[in-house]
Amino acid sequence: xxxxxxxxxxxxxRSFSEILNDERYRSVFYQVIVALAVIWTANYLxxxxxxxxxxxGMSAGFGFLGSTAGFSIAWSIIDYEAGDTYFDVYLVGIxxxxxxxxxxxxxxxxxxxxxxxxRLSKNFLVSKLASAFVEVMRNVPLLLHILFWFxxxxxxxxxxxxxxxxxxxxxxxxxxxxxxxxxxVPGEGFxxxxxxxxxxxxxxxxxxxWAKKRQLDTGQKFxxxxxxxxxxxxxxxxxxxxxGSPLSxxxxxxxxxxxxxxxDVPRAFxxxxxxxxxxxxVFMAEAVRAGILSVSHGQTEASYSLGLKPSWTLRLVVIPxxxxxxxxxxxxxxxxxxxxxxxxxxxxxxDLVAVFMQTSLNQSGHAIxxxxxxxxxxxxxxxxxxxxxxxxxxxxxxxxR
Amino acid sequence: MxxxxxxxxxxxxxxxxxxxxxxxxxxGWLRKNLFGGPVDTILTVVSLYLVYLxxxxxxxxxxxxxxxxxxxxRECLDINRxxxxxxxxxxxWFNSMMYGRYxxxxxxxxxxxxxxxxxxxIPFWLPKITGKxxxxxxxxxxxxxxxxxxxxxGEFGIFLHVxxxxxxxxxxxxxxxxxxxxxxxxxxxxLLVSATGFAxxxxxxxxxxxxxxxxxxxxxxxxxxxxxxxxxxxxxxxxGLFLTxxxxxxGIASALPNGILLALGRRSKMPVIRVFCTAFIELFRSVxxxxxxxxAVTMMPLFLPVELNPPKLAMVIVAVCIFAAAxxxxxxxxxxxxxxxxxxxxxxxxxxxxxxxxxxxxxPQALKLMIPNIVGSFMxxxxxxxxxxxxxxYDILLMGKAAGQNPNxxxxxxxxxxxxxxxxxxxxxxxxKYSQHLxxxxxxxxGRR
Numbered sequence: 001x002x003x004x005x006x007x008x009x010x011x012x013x014r015s016f017s018e019i020l021n022d023e024r025y026r027s028v029f030y031q032v033i034v035a036l037a038v039i040w041t042a043n044y045l046x047x048x049x050x051x052x053x054x055x056x057g058m059s060a061g062f063g064f065l066g067s068t069a070g071f072s073i074a075w076s077i078i079d080y081e082a083g084d085t086y087f088d089v090y091l092v093g094i095x096x097x098x099x100x101x102x103x104x105x106x107x108x109x110x111x112x113x114x115x116x117x118x119r120l121s122k123n124f125l126v127s128k129l130a131s132a133f134v135e136v137m138r139n140v141p142l143l144l145h146i147l148f149w150f151x152x153x154x155x156x157x158x159x160x161x162x163x164x165x166x167x168x169x170x171x172x173x174x175x176x177x178x179x180x181x182x183x184x185v186p187g188e189g190f191x192x193x194x195x196x197x198x199x200x201x202x203x204x205x206x207x208x209x210w211a212k213k214r215q216l217d218t219g220q221k222f223x224x225x226x227x228x229x230x231x232x233x234x235x236x237x238x239x240x241x242x243x244g245s246p247l248s249x250x251x252x253x254x255x256x257x258x259x260x261x262x263x264d265v266p267r268a269f270x271x272x273x274x275x276x277x278x279x280x281x282v283f284m285a286e287a288v289r290a291g292i293l294s295v296s297h298g299q300t301e302a303s304y305s306l307g308l309k310p311s312w313t314l315r316l317v318v319i320p321x322x323x324x325x326x327x328x329x330x331x332x333x334x335x336x337x338x339x340x341x342x343x344x345x346x347x348x349x350x351d352l353v354a355v356f357m358q359t360s361l362n363q364s365g366h367a368i369x370x371x372x373x374x375x376x377x378x379x380x381x382x383x384x385x386x387x388x389x390x391x392x393x394x395x396x397x398x399x400x401r
Numbered sequence: 402m403x404x405x406x407x408x409x410x411x412x413x414x415x416x417x418x419x420x421x422x423x424x425x426x427x428x429g430w431l432r433k434n435l436f437g438g439p440v441d442t443i444l445t446v447v448s449l450y451l452v453y454l455x456x457x458x459x460x461x462x463x464x465x466x467x468x469x470x471x472x473x474x475r476e477c478l479d480i481n482r483x484x485x486x487x488x489x490x491x492x493x494w495f496n497s498m499m500y501g502r503y504x505x506x507x508x509x510x511x512x513x514x515x516x517x518x519x520x521x522x523i524p525f526w527l528p529k530i531t532g533k534x535x536x537x538x539x540x541x542x543x544x545x546x547x548x549x550x551x552x553x554x555g556e557f558g559i560f561l562h563v564x565x566x567x568x569x570x571x572x573x574x575x576x577x578x579x580x581x582x583x584x585x586x587x588x589x590x591x592l593l594v595s596a597t598g599f600a601x602x603x604x605x606x607x608x609x610x611x612x613x614x615x616x617x618x619x620x621x622x623x624x625x626x627x628x629x630x631x632x633x634x635x636x637x638x639x640x641g642l643f644l645t646x647x648x649x650x651x652g653i654a655s656a657l658p659n660g661i662l663l664a665l666g667r668r669s670k671m672p673v674i675r676v677f678c679t680a681f682i683e684l685f686r687s688v689x690x691x692x693x694x695x696x697a698v699t700m701m702p703l704f705l706p707v708e709l710n711p712p713k714l715a716m717v718i719v720a721v722c723i724f725a726a727a728x729x730x731x732x733x734x735x736x737x738x739x740x741x742x743x744x745x746x747x748x749x750x751x752x753x754x755x756x757x758x759x760x761x762x763x764x765p766q767a768l769k770l771m772i773p774n775i776v777g778s779f780m781x782x783x784x785x786x787x788x789x790x791x792x793x794x795y796d797i798l799l800m801g802k803a804a805g806q807n808p809n810x811x812x813x814x815x816x817x818x819x820x821x822x823x824x825x826x827x828x829x830x831x832x833x834k835y836s837q838h839l840x841x842x843x844x845x846x847x848g849r850r
Contacts, residue, residue, distance in 0.1 A: 031673035038677060045704045052703045123441050124434035125448040139829035140822045141784035143791075143798065148822065151814045339689040346791050357695050367699040375688045375696075382687030 049368070056365075064364050065090070071359055073350045075266045089360050093352030094377055100269060100351065101338045104276040108337060109330070111277065112284020119289050130285070138282040143343050145275035150347040153271045173252060179270050180252035183263035189243045193236045200235035204228030268349035276337055283333050291326030292318075324396045331389045338381050352377060462486055473809040490813050491820050494804040498817065501640015501795045507554075507632060511643050514548045521572055524579050531588055536575050541654045543568035548647075550626065555633025566626050570618035636714040640795035642824075644714075648796070649786040652721040653779050659722065660729025665759065667734060678730075685727035690785050693720045694792050717789050725782050732774045736767030769843060776836035780829045797821055 019025055053060055065087040072082040076092045077099045118130035137145075156176040157165055166174040173180040204227070211224035240247070252264065295318050303313040344351040345358060352374060361370045423432055435445045466485025468477045470492070477487035491498075500508050521540040524530045546564035550557050557565070578589035585592060593614050594607050639647070666678030685693060697720035698713060705711065740763050748758040768775065790799035801817030804810050 027671045031671045034677065035673050048706055049703045052707060055707065121444075122434070122437065123444050123448075125452075126444050129448050129451065135830060136826065139780075139826045139833070141787045141798075141825055143787045144818060144822050144825065147798070147802075148815070148818045151818065335687075342689040342691045343788070343791075345691065353689070353691055353695070357692065361695075361699060367703060371692065371696045371700055374692050375684070378688040378692065379684065383683075386687075 058365060060366075060368060062369055064366050064369070067364075069360060069363065071363065073355055074348070075269070075350060086356075086360055086364060090352075090356050090373060093350070093355040096349070096355070097338070097341055097344075097351040097353075097377075100273055100276070100344065100349070101341045104273055104280065104337045104341065105334050107273070107277045108280040108284050108333070111281040112330075112333075113288050115281055115285035116288025116292070119285060120292060134282045134285060137278050138286075142275065142279045142340055143346055145279050146272055146343055146347055149275045149278075150268060150271035153267050156267075174270070176267060178264050178266040180264045182249040182251045185248045185250050187245075187247055190247055192243060193239045193247075196239040197232065197236040200232040203235070204231045207231070266349065268344065268347045271347060272341065272344050272349050276340060280333055280337050280340070283336070284330060287326050287329035287333065290329075291322040291324075294325040295321045327392055327396075328389060331385055331392075335382055335385050339378060342378075474811060474813045475809075486816050486819070487813065488816065490804065490810055490816055493810070494801070494817065497641060497804065498797055498800045498820070499642045501644055501800055502638040503634060503640065503643065504632075504638075507634060510551050510554070510631065510634075514551045517547065517572060518544055521575060524575060527579065529582055530579060531582070532578070536578075539568075539571040539575065541658075543571055545651060545654070547572070550629075551631075552639070552647075553634060553636070554629075554631030562623070562626060566619055566622035569622040569626065570615060573618060573622075574615070636712045639714065641800045642797045644789075644794060645786050645796045645798075648714075648718055648721055648789060648794075649783045651718050652725040652782050652786070655722045656725035656729040656778070656782065657733075657775070659726035660733050661764065663726055663730035664733035664737060667730065668737060682727045682730050685723055686731065690721075690724050690788050691791060693724050694788060696720065698792050713792075713794065717792070717794060721782070721786065721789075724785075725778070728778050728781070729775070732771055732778055733767065735774065736771035737763065739770050740766045772840050772843075773836055776832055776839075780832050783829065783832075784825060797824070 019029075049060075066085050068083055069086045069089045070082060073080055073089070073092055075096070077095045078092055080088055080092045115130050115133065118126050119134065121127045121130070154176055156174060158176050172182070207222075207227050208224040211222040211227075215221055250263075299317055299321060300313055303317040304310075308316065341351055342353040345354040348354070357370060357374050361367055364370070420429075423429060436442045462484070463486055466481045468480055468485065468487050468489050471477045471480075471487065471489040472493075474487060474490060477489060481487075496505070496508075500511060503511060518540070521536070521544060524536050525533055530536070543564065546561060547568035550561050550565035553561075574589060581587060581589045581592050587595075590607075590611055594610050597610050599606055599610050663678050663682055666674045667682060669675050669678070694717060697716040701711070701716045701719070744762055744766065745758065748762040753761065787796060787798045790796050790802070793799070795803065798821055801821055802814070804817050805812060805814040807813075
């Protein structure tokens with residue numbers, strides 16, 4: 001048995017194992033081993049890659065980004081046509097990924113709150129229905145959801161099938177080609193309306209800061225929320241009316257075999273969005289439910305005993321504490337939405353992975369560069385979101401010793 | 402006399418009235434839970450209508466209008482015009498969806514492998530058995546080799562031969578252990594030691610008996626496995642549920658050990674190790690699995706020497722293991738953080754070294770706390786395994802899709818998807834219920850009650 005030597009390791013006649021077990025050197029020793037192992041592996045991989053590339057007569061580097069991509073993309077939110085560069089393809093992919101994630105995140109958050117509250121409902125049937133929805137949706141793989149809804153959406157009426165057409169106000173059409181909506185066409189002076197809206201937002205923020213300061217100083221409350229809403233909606237509305245409604249809509253209309261005009265999203269977009277929302281709503285709902293349950297009933301009772309009315313109790317006591325538990329899983333759920341939108345590739349929606357990691361990679365063969373660029377995008381999104389999350393956590397954390 | 406007055410004036414409560422009829426029994430339950438007020442009533446009626454619609458559709462589509470025997474999809478459509486399911490197709494394609502293109506006459510090997518694994522794990526649920534952790538570790542660490550030898554067949558190399566023999570020996574030992582425990586009431590190790598007359602000798606000598614017994618078993622298995630003459634089935638024709646379970650099984654089995662190592666590395670005080678582990682975890686957690694899979698199949702051939710040329714399945718399994726380990730690491734780290742600092746300090750004060758502290762004090766508590774999350778990530782991995790269909794491995798999903806491209810079954814898409822969905826639902830739902838059970842039984846001492 002080793003006896004702890006207060007004077008430290010002996011200076012004379014140290015065997016190798018003694019040095020190894022000395023606290024001062026041990027961690028250095030292991031770190032050097034690990035570092036060497038990693039460096040050796042990296043070197044091995046790089047050497048192999050260089051040899052393989054040479055054998056295939058390929059060159060590494062990002063030069064290919066400037067060359068022409070000879071394929072077209074089925075649908076894109078930003079302008080693209082065959083003949084643009086691979087870098088344009090990258091941007092198109094990013095834009096398509098972000099647009100579907102954006103809508104999915106908004107819908108997921110909205111429905112997640114509804115389902116989460118439904119699960120807590122005192123109504124037996126409502127809460128059981130919500131639980132059944134949650135269990136069914138989350139125990140089925142997302143890819144299956146996507147393929148299922150995409151398969152089903154093929155059974156939607158075709159654009160020419162006037163009798164069975166699914167239309168809303170004769171301006172929004174859903175058929176087996178996709179979803180067609182009126183496209184806003186900004187007229188002359190519309191940018192003034194936009195500027196007024198921005199001014200409204202800034203003013204609303206100013207008012208809320210001022211109102212909070214005044215309440216802290218004098219104790220008097222000011223209806224900052226409704227003033228803000230009035231400013232944000234009112235200012236652009238006044239400008240809009242004053243300028244004579246400088247906004248018109250381009251309605252889609254059936255011409256020949258398909259709809260023309262308006263804005264459209266392909267069927268794959270709709271199926272992907274629907275599946276993403278169904279699947280992720282459930283995780284959102286679970287986060288909301290757990291968050292609300294995490295606020296103990298004593299908080300509500302204490303708030304009542306202080307004389308706060310129920311609506312204030314909810315707004316000032318319960319929700320802020322529930323949000324502390326809801327926001328982190330909610331944001332990681334958003335992150336998962338962005339990541340999972342990459343499954344679009346299974347149904348041919350041209351997202352980043354589909355257009356860049358599959359089509360461009362097959363065409364150009366620059367596997368390493370392309371995989372690195374795609375990973376870089378997802379990492380940027382994730383790290384940005386998690387940085388924001390860490391910041392939020394730091395703010396709301398309960399301060400302990 | 403005094404008695405009478407006392408009894409007259411003494412407080413004698415009347416028996417309580419029964420509660421109002423509409424607050425107890427079925428009526429009370431209905432009023433409380435379904436018709437508490439006007440809003441509640443509206444909600445109830447709407448929900449009832451919704452339930453009615455769903456149930457009615459499910460019965461009509463799945464049972465009344467469904468076709469149970471047909472030879473082609475057209476036959477189904479001719480009878481029910483697509484208003485009901487064509488379950489006949491599932492019957493026709495069932496074998497493909499289970500085994501992929503694994504030859505019919507060799508499918509017993511897959512079944513046998515599955516049965517061995519199940520038998521290996523059964524002792525977990527037997528109450529008297531000791532050494533469950535060792536049994537579990539032996540299954541997780543060595544079964545994959547036995548499975549590989551069995552499923553691949555052909556001339557497996559010397560490494561696989563040795564490892565599969567180890568696995569077979571351990572499997573036999575596990576069941577001998579179960580038998581001795583139930584027949585003689587003693588564990589296999591005790592019995593071996595006393596049978597060879599070592600019981601009276603120094604405890605340190607006992608391990609030689611066990612090693613000797615293991616050696617005998619090992620040689621026997623080595624010879625037995627050498628006598629195997631199985632047709633080689635390349636991984637390219639593995640498929641269906643079998644392939645799904647192979648990939649997710651290896652992913653799940655490797656996730657916990659790798660995740661624990663990564664989590665410990667991330668919390669390590671050694672900066673080099675911490676940086677590498679953190680970078681690994683953050684990199685693979687922040688990208689979607691599909692990009693890791695693409696990376697595996699497009700970049701790994703570049704990274705490795707040409708002559709190695711690993712099969713696609715091996716590359717996919719590596720990718721899934723990396724992904725699973727990165728996710729598990731964060732789950733384990735959460736558990737480690739939740740263990741009270743006093744536990745670490747107490748363990749150190751007892752003089753335990755780092756690995757003993759982790760294995761005996763910290764990990765058991767951390768893992769128990771994290772049971773729901775660990776099972777949750779296993780379920781997530783199971784579901785994510787379906788992604789391998791995107792890069793062209795014929796798992797259960799892609800086999801189902803292939804059914805709809807067969808000339809006789811053109812357009813047969815919905816039913817395979819529904820069948821697969823039901824399958825995953827049952828599997829994952831059972832897993833989550835089991836995790837809740839575990840949480841109540843073995844995790845109960847720590848969580849909130």
